[in-house]
Amino acid sequence: MRQDQDLQSRAHGVPDSALRFIGFLSFFDRYGTPPMLVALSVGTSLSFAQTVQLVASYALFYAIGQPIWGMLSDRFGRLAVLRAALIGAALAAIASILFTNYLPLLIARSISGLMFGALYPTLLTLLGDTRTGVERARGLSDLQVYSSLGTTLATLASGALASYANWRLVFFLPALGCIAALYSLRKSAEPERSRSGFNFRAALRPMNLALYGIVFLEGGLLMGLLTYIVPALQESGVSIGLAGALGCAFAVGVILGARLMRRLVARFSRTWLIGAGGLVLCAAFLPSAFAPYPASYTVTAFLLGATNAIMHSSMQGWATDISPDARATTVSLFVFALFAGASAATYLTADLAQHGGYGQIFGFGLASSLLLVALATGTHALWRRKHPAS
Structure with a gap:
């Protein structure tokens, strides 16, 4: 059974495990900041209102980037966009750890929203390129399960990590996750149908x-x-x-x-x-x-x-x-x-x-x-x- 799944994953160009992990990662980062707003305010020079603005800016750039990423993906390919976004997301997450002042942290979280915003839509597009019918629907369901697990873990754990350990851990974990995701894609090939042109x-x-x-x-x-x-x-x-x-x-x-x-x-x-x-x-x-x-x-x-x-x-x-x-x-x-x-x-x-x-x-x-x-x-x-x- 596992051998059949591995063959199926190779046929799709991207391992199923990589798709699920990236779905988990994108939602963990997206929902990780709101539960730790108070702890972030206490641990930095930011007011509570400014920490809320970090979340708002993240969401704004997450949304604004959608059409841009889609056009780039149709022009250059899904994996090219996925890898570029993961690299950018890792760098932005690391920058979020380094800064404690409002403006640089606001810029870092805005870039994080822009980069992480590319991940989930690109996964959906990859499923559309490589699967059809029932197989595609089941792939979408699996992706929802893992993204929901990312949301749940972020909601339950990020506030505790920020309060009892350090708020930087909440940004450090997605940075590690991006590196792991890039490693999981190292042997993946671009699907044949991924470049449809602009x-x-x-x-x-x-x-x-x-x-x-x-x-x-x-x-x-x-x-x-x-x-x-x-x-x-x-x-x-x-x-x-x-x-x-x-x-x-x-x-x-x-x-x-x-x-x-x-x-x-x-x-x-x-x-x-x-x-x-x-x-x-x-x-x-x-x-x-x-x-x-x-x-x-x-x-x-x-x-x-x-x-x-x-x-x-x-x-x-x-x-x-x-x-x-x-x-x-x-x-x-x-x-x-x-x-x-x-x-x-x-x-x-x-x-x-x-x-x-x-x-x-x-x-x-x-x-x-x-x-x-x-x-x-x-x-x-x-x-x-x-x-x-x-």
Whole structure:
């Protein structure tokens, strides 16, 4: 069995273990800083507001870089971009260790966001280049499991490492991880289909634009409103530590949902899976909209994770299929729309959150998720009729 997997990995050009590790690494770095903001402020000359700005700048450059990385990947190849980003991410992480003043640390974290932002979309594009059908869907599910593990470990461990050891460890570990990832790619060859040339117009076809609009809404509901789970738990009387632990129900939902997806993809169409995942999203917001209690918020976190594994992985598969002649650019714009939606939803609901209106926020999520289900399933069904082989 292991021999078959090794042969399969070599056929794909990149070992499966490398794909999973890089997915884990990218999410560990992305979610490692927020839990240690207080410790970072204490250990440096930065105010708490300035440490928050580090996270905001990281996220901004993470999003801004998406279209750029996609175009470079279509022009020069996936592994060329992946290796360049890993080298840049390692150097930026090391720079983050060396500086304690605001401006140089802000620049270092901004570059980190730019570089780490290239990793996950490039992994999605590699899966699109090298796998098809059920095999691709299972690869996406595996990638989600490991990225979710990276998120969970960062959430649980980075604050403790910064508080009880040293905040520099949280930046040092991703630097080591980048070096290890580069080593794991040392024998990997560029997939034959990885250089499609720069074709930005192909990534802006009407159906592509419809996909970006749908994922913008999905990002707002799935990622933007997920931000409020831990604050809502604290508002309901749960301690900070327990709120963080209960919030990890999201990761449990991703992992269990991904295991379920490995079975579902062989039996149901992607349109069906998008619709089913959308209904899980509706169910996620239902308890928190009408019963603002810790158990409700925990169920919401778990079902948001399951939605991520079922609906969002299906949307990712669609993004890798919709424009093979501009795959990396399309996937990067897809990821950009996802983060833009998350930011927009957080911005629009910030006043409600400030006044503890989490029931209203999740009620908004419930109503909007019904719209999302209709748009996503209807649009994918239309696209599928025009591309029956996809």
